[in-house]
Structure formats: structure tokens, C-alpha cells
Amino acid sequence: MDARTVIAAVRDGRVGPDGLAWFARGLADGTVTDAQAGAFAMAVLLKGLSDEGRVALTMAMRDSGDRLRWDLPGPVVDKHSTGGVGDSISLLLAPALACCGVYVPMVSGRGLGHTGGTLDKLESIPGFTVDTGEPRLRALMRDVGCAIVSASARIAPADKRLYAIRDVTGTVESVDLITASILSKKLAAGLGALVLDVKVGSGAFLPSVEQARALARALVDTANGAGCRTAALITDMDRPLARTAGNGLEVGEVMDTLTRRAVTPRLVELTCALGGEVLALCGKSADAGQGAQAIRATLDDGRAAERFGRMVAAQGGPADFLDRYRDHLPGAPVVRPVPAPASGVVAAIDTRAVGEAVVHLGGGRLKGGDPVDPRVGFSALAAPGDAVGADAPLAMVHAADQAGADRAIAALQAACRLGDAPVSTPLVQERVA
Numbered sequence: 507m508d509a510r511t512v513i514a515a516v517r518d519g520r521v522g523p524d525g526l527a528w529f530a531r532g533l534a535d536g537t538v539t540d541a542q543a544g545a546f547a548m549a550v551l552l553k554g555l556s557d558e559g560r561v562a563l564t565m566a567m568r569d570s571g572d573r574l575r576w577d578l579p580g581p582v583v584d585k586h587s588t589g590g591v592g593d594s595i596s597l598l599l600a601p602a603l604a605c606c607g608v609y610v611p612m613v614s615g616r617g618l619g620h621t622g623g624t625l626d627k628l629e630s631i632p633g634f635t636v637d638t639g640e641p642r643l644r645a646l647m648r649d650v651g652c653a654i655v656s657a658s659a660r661i662a663p664a665d666k667r668l669y670a671i672r673d674v675t676g677t678v679e680s681v682d683l684i685t686a687s688i689l690s691k692k693l694a695a696g697l698g699a700l701v702l703d704v705k706v707g708s709g710a711f712l713p714s715v716e717q718a719r720a721l722a723r724a725l726v727d728t729a730n731g732a733g734c735r736t737a738a739l740i741t742d743m744d745r746p747l748a749r750t751a752g753n754g755l756e757v758g759e760v761m762d763t764l765t766r767r768a769v770t771p772r773l774v775e776l777t778c779a780l781g782g783e784v785l786a787l788c789g790k791s792a793d794a795g796q797g798a799q800a801i802r803a804t805l806d807d808g809r810a811a812e813r814f815g816r817m818v819a820a821q822g823g824p825a826d827f828l829d830r831y832r833d834h835l836p837g838a839p840v841v842r843p844v845p846a847p848a849s850g851v852v853a854a855i856d857t858r859a860v861g862e863a864v865v866h867l868g869g870g871r872l873k874g875g876d877p878v879d880p881r882v883g884f885s886a887l888a889a890p891g892d893a894v895g896a897d898a899p900l901a902m903v904h905a906a907d908q909a910g911a912d913r914a915i916a917a918l919q920a921a922c923r924l925g926d927a928p929v930s931t932p933l934v935q936e937r938v939a
Contacts, residue, residue, distance in 0.1 A: 507525060509539070510542075516546060516549040516553055516555075517552075517553055519554075522562075523559065526559055526566055529546060530569075530664040533567075533664035540671060543668055544677070546668075547668065547683060551683065554680075554681075554682060555682040561728055561731060563686045564693070564728055564732070565732065567664040567668075568662060568694045568732075570662060571660045571662055571663045572640070572660040574661075580790075581609070581698045581788035582611065582697055582699075583603060583609070583610060583700065583701075584612050584613070584701075585603075585612070585700070585701045585702070585780050585784060586688050586701075586703070588710065589619070589622075590621055590705045590709050590743040590746075590747055590857070591751050591858075592750060592756060592887070593621070594747075594760045595776055596612060596624045597624070597628070597654070598763065599780055599801075600652040601804075601811075601814040601817060602804045602805060602813075603652065604650065604651030604813050605804040605813055607790060608651075610651065610652040611652075611655070611695050612624075613655060613661065614654050614655070615657075617865075617878065618673050618678055619673065620861030620864075621709075621861055622753060624654060625654070628821075630757050630835060631818060631823045632824060634823040635821050636654065636821070637658070638821070646820055650816050661695065662691045662694050665686070665687050668687065672687075673871065674874050681712070681717070685725050685728055689725065689732070692734070697734050699735045699736070700734050700784070701780050701783040702739070704721055704722040704938075707742055707743040708854075708855070708857045709743040709745070709860070709861060715740075718740050722740055722938040726938050735788065736787070737787060738939070739779060739935075739938075740936040740938065743857055744857060745889055745890055746889075747776070748773055750886075750887065751864050751883050753869055753880040754880040755883045757831070760773070761811075761828075761832075764811035764814055765808075765811050766808070772933055776934070777805070781801035782794040782795060782797030782800075785797030785800060785801070811828060815828030836880050838904035838905055838906065840907060841902055841903070842902065842905075842915070843902055843903075844900040844902065845900070846924070847919050850925065851893055852888050852924060853925035853927070854923045855889075856923075859917060859918075859920065860918065863918055864884065864914075866914070867913075881904060882904050884901040884902065884904070884914070885904065886899075888901060888922065891928060901918060903918070
């Protein structure tokens, strides 16, 4: 068997589990070249895999490296989002869950396409280290109860290669590759329960409801079939989740919410919904509603904020980050309002375009290896239904220079449509279990 044979079999719709397992091993050990990996990803995107093939690829990628096993006095759980704009839920949810008696070894990713990455956000905190070996991760679980880290070279190495190649080859949107990528890392982390946040709308990788349902079902069925209790929520991404978009800016908004200085209600609502689901899945609460109440209590009384501060310090960040986060987060040299093109009400937002504007400011990657500027993005973003005009801009842009600010202003103006007030859309739209 060789890479050309497997790629051709995928292209022709006749690949079997053995071929997919061979290809995953080849990704991990270097037998497969980057060009062949890109061709494989494109073939899967265009042709698709069978249910059996999706499971086989996921399991083979999981088994391409180490698998963690835990001996902790509580369930081991995690959450994953399919990606959005202004989505910093992981930073709230991990410490909140840890306060509820579960352990959260959250293996997260970097920005992919137009969406921000949890690891990129955390690296806007000076000194914060996301690269950690297994002994250190185990120590973080014992001492803090949560950690947000990158997949080590020994965890699903096949996915590590394929993930980076998908980002620069236009193959991000494949349901099969998304499923295998997410679950190979999560299942290798030794989870007992997993909750998935599957985005739908203009800022999602798969914008239609039908696509989101298909992805949620593929994820839930594959994970449960592998022995990990899993449910998914389909949530709105027809607007940025929060009022900021950009790595350091989103961390600042999370801290404002955790410390109760300026709470963003949508961040709290989704954190509670996802946390409630996973607490019910692992048996820590009788149902998702009771679990959501437990999560909210940790946000309201400051326990989640204190736990986040402990996690930051334990992963190399400032010991006083909880009290002085504004002093530690980097600021952009250019901060300007984004004028509304006319007075009116925001009727709709092209959320993908907002994410792309952040990428072009330097807040994401246009090609593999690009550095990420943690200072740039948008704050005070107007939401659908907001009135804008001469004294109410669409947002504030944070840029490295005036030319970048000019381009971002034009992009955000084009992304926002003024008109009649939109019909309110629920944040959590469906549950798949």
C-alpha cells in the first residue's frame, strides 16, 4: 500500500478502513508528504467517506500516538467548538467545570481559516505556555483541575500534520476531516464525557442548518461509538458570539466577565448551557438544567475567576493576572472607531467577513507559520438590532498601523447591513444526543 493508492481510492469512493489506517500512520511517521496529505484532504472533501470510513480514520488518527489514562477522584471531561468569531467559551468553561468537581485536560487548537484559536488567545497572556508534556499535564490536573494545552507531539500526531495542511489548502469544511480531527485528539485524551458546540450561520465553517446537523450527528455517533458519552449543541454564529474579535481583546472580555466588571450575557449563557450538558453526561448533575445552575454559581461567586487565575499562573502566566489583566494584555498602537456608513439599525452581519478582517489585521494566519499579532481586532462590536450612526460606531478597530486600520474599517462596514431590526435568534438552537 502507498499514498497514491489510498488517495486514488478516496477519489474513486472505494477506500477501506485499512487504507485509511495506513494513511494515518503515514501522516504520523512522515511516509506521507505534505503534497500527498493535501491531495488526500481535497479528495475527502470532494468525495466524502462512509460512516465506517469516518470511524476508521478517527480511530487510526487517535491511535497514531499516545493515549492518556487517568486515575483521578472525579470524571475527566472536555468541550470542543467547531469554531466561530468572538468565541472564547473555553476560557470560561474549563475553570467553571473544575470548580464543579470534574477534571478538564482541554486539548485545544489554533486559529483555523477565519476563526480564532483558543491557544492563540491564551498566548496573548505574557508567559502563558500551551506546550506541555504528559507529566506536567498530570500535575496540572492534580493541582488545578483544569489546563488548556496544545496536543503534544505524542497525542494524535497524524492530526497535527493534517490540521495544519487543511488550514492552507481550502479543505477545512469537510465533515469527515472535522470529525476525525476533533475526536482523534479528544479520544486520545482519555475522556469520559464530551460536549460539542457546533456552530451554524454566516460565521460557521458549515453555515447551513442541514450541514450543522450532519456534523453534530457525525461527531456524536462516532464519539459515543468509541465509548465516550457525548452530546452536541447547535448554536448561533450569525453574529460574533461576543463584543470582541481578536486574541488579546477576547481574553480581556473573558476577564471582564469572570471578574463581573462587565459581564457579556451571551458568553455566560453558552458557558452554562455547555457546562450543564457535560455535567449531566458524566453524572455530576441530575440533568443539564441542574448542571447549568452549578456552572452559573461558579461564575457568580468568583470561584471560576479564581480558578482561571490559578491556571494562568500554573501555565507560566503572571501570578497577578486576575487582578491586573488589563496591565498585562498587549495593546495595539492604533485604535480608531469604525464609522457606520449611515444612521440606522444593524440588520445582519456577515460574521465570516468579520473573522477574515481580523485575520488580515494580523490576528490569524494566511499561510502556515505566519506569526499572530495578539493586539489586533475589533472591540465594542455592534450586534444585530443595535442602533448605529454618527455617535454610535460599528466597533473600535485595533490595528498595528493606520493602513491596516483603514482596510479593516472598510471590511467591517461592508460586513454590516443596515435595515429593519432582525428577528431575534436563540443562541442555543438544537440539541443532538
